Amino acid sequence: MSFDATFQEKKLKSVGTRPLRPDGVDKVTGRARYGADYNMPGQLVARVLRSPHAHARIVRIDTARAEGLKGVKAVITAADLPDLTNGNAALFAILDNCMARTKALYDGHAVAAVAAIDAKVARAALKLIEVEYEILPHVVDVDAAARPDAPVIDEGIFTSGVEPKPDSPSNVAARSEFGHGDVEAGFAKAEVIVERSYKTEQTHQGYIEPHACVANCNADGTADLWVCTQGHFVYRQNCADLLGLEVSKLRVTSSEIGGGFGGKTHVWAEPVALALSRKAGRPVKLVMSREEVFRASGPTSATSIDVKIGATRDGRITAATSTLRYTSGPYPDTWAEIGAMTSFACYDLENVKTVGFEVVVNRPKVAAYRAPSAPMAAFAVESAIDELAQEIGMDAVELRIKNAAQEGTRASYGPVYGPIGIGPTLDAARVHPHMSAPLGKNQGRGMACGFWFNFGGETCTDLNISADGTVTLAVGTVDVGGSRASLSLIAAEEMGIPYDDIKAVVADTATLGYNDMTDGSRGTFSSSMATISAARNAITVMRERAALMWDIPVEDVYWEEGQAKAAGSKYGNLSPLSVKDIAAEAGNTGGPIAGHSELVADGAGVSFATHICDVEVDPETGATSIVRYTVIQDAGKAVHPSYVEGQYQGGAAQGIGWALNEEYIYGEDGRLQNPGFLDYRIPVCSDLPMIDTQILEIPNPNHPYGVRGVGETSIVPPLAAVANAVSNAAGVRLSHVPISPPRILAALHKQARE
Amino acid sequence: MVEVTLWAGLIPLADNQKKVTVEATTIRDLLRKLGERYPGPKAPIKNEVAVVLDGTVYRNDWSKELPDGAEVFLMRRLAGG
Amino acid sequence: MSAIAVSTTINGDDVEFLCQPDETLLDVLRNRLGLLGSKEGCGTGDCGACSTVMDGRVVCSCLVLGAEAEGHTIETIEGMAQGKDLHPLQRKFIEHAALQCGICTPGFLVTAKALLEVNPDPTEEEIRFWLAGNLCRCTGYDKIVRAVQDAAREMRGEVA
Ligand code: FES
Ligand code: FES
Numbered sequence: 001m002s003f004d005a006t007f008q009e010k011k012l013k014s015v016g017t018r019p020l021r022p023d024g025v026d027k028v029t030g031r032a033r034y035g036a037d038y039n040m041p042g043q044l045v046a047r048v049l050r051s052p053h054a055h056a057r058i059v060r061i062d063t064a065r066a067e068g069l070k071g072v073k074a075v076i077t078a079a080d081l082p083d084l085t086n087g088n089a090a091l092f093a094i095l096d097n098c099m100a101r102t103k104a105l106y107d108g109h110a111v112a113a114v115a116a117i118d119a120k121v122a123r124a125a126l127k128l129i130e131v132e133y134e135i136l137p138h139v140v141d142v143d144a145a146a147r148p149d150a151p152v153i154d155e156g157i158f159t160s161g162v163e164p165k166p167d168s169p170s171n172v173a174a175r176s177e178f179g180h181g182d183v184e185a186g187f188a189k190a191e192v193i194v195e196r197s198y199k200t201e202q203t204h205q206g207y208i209e210p211h212a213c214v215a216n217c218n219a220d221g222t223a224d225l226w227v228c229t230q231g232h233f234v235y236r237q238n239c240a241d242l243l244g245l246e247v248s249k250l251r252v253t254s255s256e257i258g259g260g261f262g263g264k265t266h267v268w269a270e271p272v273a274l275a276l277s278r279k280a281g282r283p284v285k286l287v288m289s290r291e292e293v294f295r296a297s298g299p300t301s302a303t304s305i306d307v308k309i310g311a312t313r314d315g316r317i318t319a320a321t322s323t324l325r326y327t328s329g330p331y332p333d334t335w336a337e338i339g340a341m342t343s344f345a346c347y348d349l350e351n352v353k354t355v356g357f358e359v360v361v362n363r364p365k366v367a368a369y370r371a372p373s374a375p376m377a378a379f380a381v382e383s384a385i386d387e388l389a390q391e392i393g394m395d396a397v398e399l400r401i402k403n404a405a406q407e408g409t410r411a412s413y414g415p416v417y418g419p420i421g422i423g424p425t426l427d428a429a430r431v432h433p434h435m436s437a438p439l440g441k442n443q444g445r446g447m448a449c450g451f452w453f454n455f456g457g458e459t460c461t462d463l464n465i466s467a468d469g470t471v472t473l474a475v476g477t478v479d480v481g482g483s484r485a486s487l488s489l490i491a492a493e494e495m496g497i498p499y500d501d502i503k504a505v506v507a508d509t510a511t512l513g514y515n516d517m518t519d520g521s522r523g524t525f526s527s528s529m530a531t532i533s534a535a536r537n538a539i540t541v542m543r544e545r546a547a548l549m550w551d552i553p554v555e556d557v558y559w560e561e562g563q564a565k566a567a568g569s570k571y572g573n574l575s576p577l578s579v580k581d582i583a584a585e586a587g588n589t590g591g592p593i594a595g596h597s598e599l600v601a602d603g604a605g606v607s608f609a610t611h612i613c614d615v616e617v618d619p620e621t622g623a624t625s626i627v628r629y630t631v632i633q634d635a636g637k638a639v640h641p642s643y644v645e646g647q648y649q650g651g652a653a654q655g656i657g658w659a660l661n662e663e664y665i666y667g668e669d670g671r672l673q674n675p676g677f678l679d680y681r682i683p684v685c686s687d688l689p690m691i692d693t694q695i696l697e698i699p700n701p702n703h704p705y706g707v708r709g710v711g712e713t714s715i716v717p718p719l720a721a722v723a724n725a726v727s728n729a730a731g732v733r734l735s736h737v738p739i740s741p742p743r744i745l746a747a748l749h750k751q752a753r754e
Numbered sequence: 755m756v757e758v759t760l761w762a763g764l765i766p767l768a769d770n771q772k773k774v775t776v777e778a779t780t781i782r783d784l785l786r787k788l789g790e791r792y793p794g795p796k797a798p799i800k801n802e803v804a805v806v807l808d809g810t811v812y813r814n815d816w817s818k819e820l821p822d823g824a825e826v827f828l829m830r831r832l833a834g835g
Numbered sequence: 836m837s838a839i840a841v842s843t844t845i846n847g848d849d850v851e852f853l854c855q856p857d858e859t860l861l862d863v864l865r866n867r868l869g870l871l872g873s874k875e876g877c878g879t880g881d882c883g884a885c886s887t888v889m890d891g892r893v894v895c896s897c898l899v900l901g902a903e904a905e906g907h908t909i910e911t912i913e914g915m916a917q918g919k920d921l922h923p924l925q926r927k928f929i930e931h932a933a934l935q936c937g938i939c940t941p942g943f944l945v946t947a948k949a950l951l952e953v954n955p956d957p958t959e960e961e962i963r964f965w966l967a968g969n970l971c972r973c974t975g976y977d978k979i980v981r982a983v984q985d986a987a988r989e990m991r992g993e994v995a
Contacts, residue, residue, distance in 0.1 A: 018932070020929050020930065021929065021932070023937070024928075024929035024934075025921070025925075025929070027934055027937035027940050028921065028925040028926075028928050028929060028934070028937075028940055028941075028944060029872070029912065029913070029915070029916055029921075029925065030870075030871065030872015030873070030911070030912035030913050030941045031872070032937060033871070034874065034938055036865075036874075036875065037871040120855070161762070161763065176762060176763065177762050178761075178762065205972075206972050207936075207938075207972055208874075208876040208882060208884055208936075208938045208939050208970055208971070208972050209874070209876065209936070209938040210875075210876070256936075256937065256938075257936060258874070258876075258936050258937070258938025258939075259935075259936045259938060259972050259973055260936075261972070287875075289878060290876065290877040290878060290879065290881075290882075334830065334832075337830065338832055341829075341832075411809070413829070414759060414761065414806065414827045414829060415759075415806035415808075415809050415825060415827035415829070416808065416809055416825040416827075417809040418808050418809035418810055420809070453811055453832060454811075455811070455813060455832075456813065456814070456815075457813060457814060458814055480935070480936060481935030481936060481973060482932065482935060516814075600814040600815040602810075602811075602812040602813060602814055602815035602818065603810045603811075603812060603815070603818075604810075604811065605810060606809065606810075606811075640932075642931070642932035642978070643932055643935070645932075645977075645978075646932055646935050646973070646974055646975075646978060647935075649974060649975035649977045649978070650935060650972070650973045650974050650975050652975055653974075653975030653976070654972065676877065676879055676881060677876075677877050677879070677881035677882050677970060678879065678881045682970060682972060683975075683976075684966075684967045684968075684969075684970060685962075685963045685964075685966040685967050685969070685971075685976045685979070685980065686960075686963040686964045686966075686967040687967075688963075688975060688976055688977075690959075690977050690980070690981075691975050691977045702810060
């Protein structure tokens, strides 16, 4: 029977409450086990040798001396990870990124690894590996890399998506284009045109837990991997592909995860640990240092974006264009394309054109970071919209309301929207007390909107009922921030039993069917759908069991408020059977009771948010402090409102860090100069005020309870909201993120001179 | 009969048409027929496509029915965070 | 290099261990004593995930050598609950959803407990500055500050 995911309006009892999370006690007592908190008997310690050069040919690697060191059990290079990718370019990029093959493509690129009896020996062994490099010219800046005279990183890259096909290679891997209407005609109708260029610097997801895993490859072809990941099933597939293992013989257990935000969706260290274990014949533990996390794991794109918007004096946008250049690290990817799709997604535009260029550079391979690519595009567009409002003398909220997308609008990326929440978030912002609060000296207010797609995906869930009527819920999406609590609420709701009767766990790859990566804000959306489906299947079984217990036809048994009830007056004296009653008799009515579910959760529904931000800028130092911050976002339905608020607040804080401080700083030599939390400064407690949240609930028609994804959209508006606020406070436009004190001072000085 | 709008990357593979009309009842049906008509796009259709129905993105649910008069849009499959 | 014998008190118990001269207290706690609640987020004193209390002062255990613990008293997250009874801060962190991933939580709890011992009635600003050495990437700190405020209220005997 296929699962009916249609939204049904009904009163919910459990969903929407705020119970304690099931993993809370383990996490406040230090008992929860994260990636680095696991050990296998006889395990070795791994360390990775990384390129100090931004771009260099690997002429020769000699590992003999390292191998000869007492206590060293295995040394590997790319030769130990043969290319099994069969022409799959994306998989090859992952392989080459795990261990450089012919060239080191960025500062920090792995070139060799050792496994030894302890960390000290492993470190000593790294020093004994001799690598001869032929240093090549490098390029890290997005605009410099796109220029025709830039050193070409990969001779095999010819810009795709352009006619005629280029006959020489370049660092521009692809061009993509979206839009509709006639932008030239639209601009001709405009009375005011704003045309600006923007830049954003590369940031890191900044999860506090570095990548960590323990790997064991056995001689019989079986293998185990304990790892912090957003998707253990996907890691299993990637590792099996790269090492030539049979998928089902590799068992991957996801540890508690200390933050991911998209950064734990790729394998980096795991194939290396497995290859070391295979060579050494012993388990291997590999934990990245913070420096390695910055130098070699997933940053976001650095970008350079041009925006042009034309409008009539009454505030109607007549045409809009954007050209977006995004770095992807040394391998081609589609980050600019996503930026091009999202850039004008909030607006209802007659004439729009967006063009993305993927640019390869000598920086680490870009990984997804919360609503990947959208924050930078929103920064550029929402800054320009703000300037447009100022030029025509219109309130910034009014201008956005006037042009906001709505049901039936053709999105700038192509399709026509169904019911969406941008209008309601703007209406809520207009009347929010924050909007009319007084501002002090040197203070300014800004606001901005944001969009993200949200995904669903392949999902598998098991629900087992124990003899006492309590329930184990086994899910295959990773709990990145309270989803076990949310999913228990869902099971409680659907079955009509107390939340406390349910224990949710994250199952490993050997005990549950495949689940896609926990990304795209899909964790609660998808697994809740699968949980509802599993609960419905378990209820079907329980109705059958109740029918047996009563000796009546199953058609006469219905389920209501956690109980099997007999329908009709002829069974008048049968008192209802609870889950506990039915479970107690399970042994004699057909054995264990379970509900299983495997489905594709699709139709996640797009998500919108509007943020309001007040800042105070110190004109002497250029330092900015956030005075007040408000997040308004559509959740569809907030399953556990505390954790929904947490997602809104966390995303806003990350966006504020990106807006004000965070950036990768490269030296002339192409080396990263700030690979640590001291110099790559993420927001600390004293940098932020309380972050107010307002949850709107516009039900998603494609989910039984109306749930949408909530995890990502909250990082999209802050860059622009903060920039607009700073620009209003300082009286000068800031178009380069992060808006760090030196950039603000430079802008103020420039303005004073002019 | 549904009218399908293609994402820019597919257009060159589909005889440079931006919109194509297909007789199809489900996403699976639609993708199969597109694959037969334009042997070119077959590979990207298998791995890289998401189908947008009336504004909602479907990445995997190929059994989804195409409602009458639905707005159908083929888009690249995206990564999330 | 030969190992050094160290005698300390950890969470109220006498503990003796051997460690290398260059081994950090964090490594000793995690790798030799099985106290895995202190986390390594950076190893350079910048994140606070490894926070422990040494003779009443909060320290980054990644910046202290194991050998330096000789004769001192160490408190870690593992010693915070009294048997089955959670410390009010631990309870309030769960109640207020002050953790998402939870990797930063042990460090925040150890640090916040030390704050409330010296200042039972801190202002929001005092809380924020006291906790400024502990990084959290998930929560935006809002719910952490609220949990600390609420725990402080309860510990002062003001029932909310
Ligand atoms: S691990 Fe000690 S401060 Fe980060
Ligand atoms: S809860 Fe994840 S870092 Fe604080």
